Amino acid sequence: MEKTIKFLFDIYDFLQDCESDPRAFSAIFEGTNANINIPLWESAYKNNMNIILDSTSLSVKKAYFKAGLCPKDKNNPCDDIFKETEFLLYLSLKSRDWELFISFFNRHYRDFLAAFLKKILEFYPLESHYEKKSKEFLEILYNQDFQTEFSQLNTKKILDNDLLLDFSMENKSNELLMDKIKSFKASHFEKISLKDIERELEEKEVITCGINNCGGKCRINARVTSGCITKLSTDLEDERGNIKACVRGRGYRRTFLSSQRLRYPLKRVGKRGQGLFERISWEEALDIMEEKIKSITAKYGYGCRYVNYSTGVTSKIRGDRLAKRFFALTGGYLDYFNSYSGACFEYTTPFIYGTDQSESSPDTYLDTKLLVLWGHNPLVTMWGSEYLSSLKKIKEKNIPIVVIDPQFSDTAAVFAAKWIPIKPGTDAALALSIAYVLISKKLYNKAFLTKYCQGFDKTLMPKGFENEESFEEYVMGIRDGIEKNPAWASKLTGISPEDIYDLALKIAKAKPCAILPGNGLQRTSNGESSLRCIQALSAMTGNIGIRGGSAATRGYGAGHKTPSFPMVKNPYGLSIPSFLWTDAVFRGKEMTSKKDHIKGGEVLESNIKILFNLAGNTLINQHGNVNRTREILADESLCEFIVCSDLFMTSSAKYADLLLPAPSLFEREFITAPWHFGNFLLYGNKCIDPLFECRFEFDWLYELAKRFGIQKEFACGFDNENDWNKDIYENLRKTEAELPDFDTFKKNGGYKYKNNPSKVAFKEIIEDFENNKFPTPSGKIELFSLALHNFNDPKIPAIPKFQSDFEGVLDEKIKQYPLQLIGWHTKRRCHSIHDNNEWMEEIEPHRLWINEKDAKKRAIKEGDFALIYNDRGKVCMKAHLTKKIMEGVVCIPQGAWFNPDEKGIDTRGCVNTLTTHEATPLAKGNSQHSCLVEVTLI
Structure with missing residues (x-):
């Protein structure tokens, strides 16, 4: 047993040892390096699921319960490598429950530890402390002597109550090990009563729903036991419409409970875009925000502050709206109008x-x-x-x-x-x-x-x-x-x-x-x-x-109306088309109402200097011409302070100066609704506590508002999101009388209307034109x-005309780049959400779609790696030959996370590596489907 216990102590010391390579330790255990992802949890390695807080986590927790223990830290998954190692030491040194020890080591720990060590070797291929120690531990784990000693436990040849005493007597020379044995405490655990265990193991079904910018939203029923989500189900469609989850909704666990989650507040230490950070406290993060907002605003004025377009969260109370409310109450901000989705429609x-x-x-x-x-x-x-x-x-x-x-x-x-x-x-x-x-x-x-x-x-x-x-x-x-x-x-x-x-x-x-x-x-x-x-x-x-x-x-x-979030009038009053935000970073003071169609004034008083990007990947990934955006944001003399709040280290998050971890839909409460003519409202009940140190934007913006003395105005007198949800819901009931009381609405996870209005647009005008005119x-x-x-612009004709404009079929550029590229919405993603979910690759592999005839001209076969390029960027990805895309057109599913190699070639297939930042003539909207490229075989 000596080798086993020494081995466990060595592992434990290794996990806590940051002296030899603190930067690597921080990257592995705190997630400070965007290029390193080594999961710390057993559940993430089971069946290649890369998921935490599932049935594997619950099985581990049940083992703890069997020993009468419960993890102290309720916000961290229970099956991390620290806790499992400490648990085995506890079983061998304190409780001497050898049966449970053997069972846990064989069922949970051995393969988990091996997978964890091998993952370290993937990221540290050169000689280093982590690589060297990982190799040593793997050799020991599969060493015959080690296995022989362990098998003696299995055959019960050395089991007796005085085992630890005998072991101690025989190893007086190993004073360091003896000191560790004597001083050992299971610091990650506390005792738990049988009554509390029974309560913990009660299975609950919690009703929640989709929160992303998907038109349908969906009903999600989560099976939860002791903080672990073991299964998701959904409701069925009926004659009144659909709230049934599609593959995206059914994949929420694998997406939002991924081991890739951001865990702690981070401050940038490398260049923007490198993805190098250091862990800080929430208090320090608030200190930084307070100082930067005050000093930069004093220098440039309120028009330098901007909250970026983002739709990763579409609950009625959400981060971008809260940030705008905060800025409005502290002097104002530059706003935007239009959307990336439908600017031309809207404008x-x-x-x-x-x-x-x-x-x-x-x-x-x-x-x-x-x-x-x-x-x-x-x-x-x-x-x-x-x-x-x-x-x-x-x-x-x-x-x-x-x-x-x-x-x-x-x-x-x-x-x-x-x-x-x-x-x-x-x-x-x-x-x-x-x-x-x-x-x-x-x-x-x-x-x-x-x-x-x-x-x-x-x-x-x-x-x-x-x-x-x-x-x-x-x-x-x-x-x-x-x-x-x-x-x-x-x-x-x-x-x-x-x-x-x-x-x-x-x-x-x-x-x-x-x-x-x-x-x-x-x-x-x-x-x-x-x-x-x-x-x-x-x-x-x-x-x-x-x-x-x-x-x-x-x-x-x-x-039906939906709950309304109470916005505050923006004292600054000026706004830009949402697609022109990068222009406002480097030439904001040159922008005008005539040229750029800004609203609320003739010119901007400042370039964007403070940028909040909350629950969105538009900062890099979803905006046109990624390489141009990267160049603009990398220049710290332009935008001086960028705050991102997200769940993952997205391509946008890498450009944050301050990166804040947010909770998923499972970890907060919210109200949401489908697009347009939705016949229901949904309530997302909290399924589990927020993981790690993740905080919803309301919580930290409320703390920030306190520092500016406006917390009551900021939150309408509420000090938590749940009470505010209730308030905006009850206000809605004044006009939507069919809705039940809030407690019933919350308990049922929403409400599907029985009486739905049928509306024909402009019917009243057409039927009674004498008394009802169009509002033109x-x-x-x-x-x-x-x-x-009156625009007096040939690109904005007074009557509907065909305007060929740039990167279309009549553009001379088509001679050099003869294929038109579009980025289509795919069932595997909601914009860029779910791209980190590997299961979705089974649903629909991320490929370049190219017509068979176009592929034949270029000697490209099914599955070949192709280079798609133009004067803005290069993308390398596999080709899919099909008749489902017309000749002369290629398409890349939009939303893949931009991931350039050392040559700047995007290796994931982000369509916006190739698309344009040029805006449409009237709405100044998104023109990303006007994109000419060439494709060659690699």
């Missing part, structure tokens, strides 16, 4: 309809005769709770569904009667050619256009602008001599003239027809033009304001917009 739709409240409820589409999903993949993006239910019913009624998309999406595969592949950025050309057929064949609704629209033809132009070009004149080529007919559009879109003509006839003859564009088509350099041209089709066919029709917009609708300057649908005309 442009009001120019046409006067409002963004322009979407009908999904049940109304059941009355359509033709559904056109244009750049729309709701089966993957989960577009609200009722959307998929309506699509299923539409298909069951044999109503034809047409999907227009460069990629044969999952939605096309399941629902489409016809898939029409289209080249990115040419959607406006297709819409205009359809309009051409409608006009030339006199299939448009002239009465509707005459009564409700401005600018369709010369007779409908606004007074004083009769000589300006009308929409009809442009389509028919009256002034520019170019008829926008199917033959013209075919050369741009890659769709045959016959298919265009056939689609035009179907749209014209379907009474009614619903055109539902998705976000993807307007995330191009001419996104506004595409959107406006498609909306013109709905007006031409008179499908606006009727059941079964649509306004062809991704707007919003007056469904003319009171009509503005195909010709005087407001857009």
Whole structure:
């Protein structure tokens, strides 16, 4: 037994020894080096799950209970290497429970220790203290003498109550070991009573839900025992909609309870982007924030403070909104408008309809005769709770569904009667050619256009602008001599003239027809033009304001209200388009309302100097042109202080000056709701206590607010998030009377409405136009917009036009980079969330999708490593040859975490290594689907 006990003490000393290599110790045990990930928990190594606090953790804890022990630290997983080593020493030196010792060593410890040591060797291939000791321990662990001694325990040849005494008498010469034996205490454990054990082992089902920026959200039922989540289940779909979890929801344990979790507050010690940090206390983190906010604000003014666009958490009380509230109460901040998802929709739709409240409820589409999903993949993006239910019913009624998309999406595969592949950025050309057929064949609704629209033809132009070009004149080529007919559009879109003509006839003859564009088509350099041209089709066919029709917009609708977080008026008052934040870092003082469309003033008073990035990967990963962003953020003379709060060491987190660990959805309470017409609210009950030293943003921002003397104003008088959740919920009940009381709502994990409003956008206006006008300057649908005309910018035409703009099919750059690249939303991720979940690779491997013909030209075969490149960056990843992407187009699923090698080549496949930072002309929105590349075999 001497070798076993000495071995365990040596392991224990090794784990606590940081003198020989403190930087390595910090990286392994505190997570301070982004490039090193060595899990400390047995559960992370079982079955390659890389998950903590599961059934393995519970099994370990049950062993502790059997010995009458319980871990003191409730915030750290019980099955870490420290506790298990100490537990075996306790069993051998204190309790002498050899049966439990043998069982635990064989069942839990041996393979765990070996895996842990081998993992160290992966990260320390050179001669070092950690490598040397790990090799020694592995040799001992599998050494025959060691195994022989241990087998003697198994055969009970040396078991007796005086074993420890005998051992002590025989080893008086080993004074150091004897001192360790005499002074040993199980410092990580405390005694636990049988009654407390019984309570700990009670199994509970806790109802929680999705919290990320997914359209459907989902119901999650967690089976919890003694702080371990052993299983997740979900609810089923019913006639009122879907709250059933998809693969992403079912993978929450493997994502959010990953061993890669950030554990402690960290302060940067290397260059930005290196991912080198040191552990600090929360008090020190607050000290740093207080000092930096005060000193930098005093130097540059309130406009230097910015809270970055982020959607990793979409609960009603969330970090980015809390940070804005804090900044507003301490003088103000530079804000943003628009979103990365739908800037062109959000900014442009009001120019046409006067409002963004322009979407009908999904049940109304059941009355359509033709559904056109244009750049729309709701089966993957989960577009609200009722959307998929309506699509299923539409298909069951044999109503034809047409999907227009460069990629044969999952939605096309399941629902489409016809898939029409289209080249990115040419959607406006297709819409205009359809309009051409409608006009030339006199299939448009002239009465509707005459009564409700401005600018369709010369007779409908606004007074004083009769000589300006009308929409009809442009389509028919009256002034520019170019008829926008199917033959013209075919050369741009890659769709045959016959298919265009056939689609035009179907749209014209379907009474009614619903055109539902998705976000993807307007995330191009001419996104506004595409959107406006498609909306013109709905007006031409008179499908606006009727059941079964649509306004062809991704707007919003007056469904059930959701709890409202109380924002504070921003004293600074200025805001920028969200996609231009990197510009505001290096040229903020040069930005103007005319050039950059900032709101609230003519110019900015400062560049961004303080940046809070909370629960988001937009700082690097999700923004266009990653390498440009890296260069901007690496210059510490530009943005002087960056705070990130996250669960993991993401590509964005590596650029933090202060990196703060956040809790997962399992570790806090919150209220959330699905997108758009959601027929339910969900409540996320806390399943387990926050891990390690993780804190929700409310907690540390509240402490920060105390230092500025505004804690009461900051939290509306509450001192915890749960009471604030109750308050905003009870305020909602004043208008949503169907909702139960808060305690019932919380207990049931939410509420699914029985009475759901059915809304047709603009129905009241269409049915009673004399008394209800569109909220535009003319009171009509503005195909010709005087407001857009006044921009006096050829890239912002007053009528819907095809604008080729940059990195499209007409860009000269296509000669050098002949393939168009798009980044599609995949069912394996929600934006960049879940990319660290290896199980999702089984669901959908991360690959470059390339048409078989394009691959053959480049001698690329299935599974080959390909280099995708342009003048912005290079990506290396495996190729997937398929007919599901049209020729001339390639696609990379968006959301993979940027991971460059020493040459700067991204080895994970982050699409934004290649995309552009250039914004769209009007909304100044995301144009990341306008991207030209070349692909070669490596």
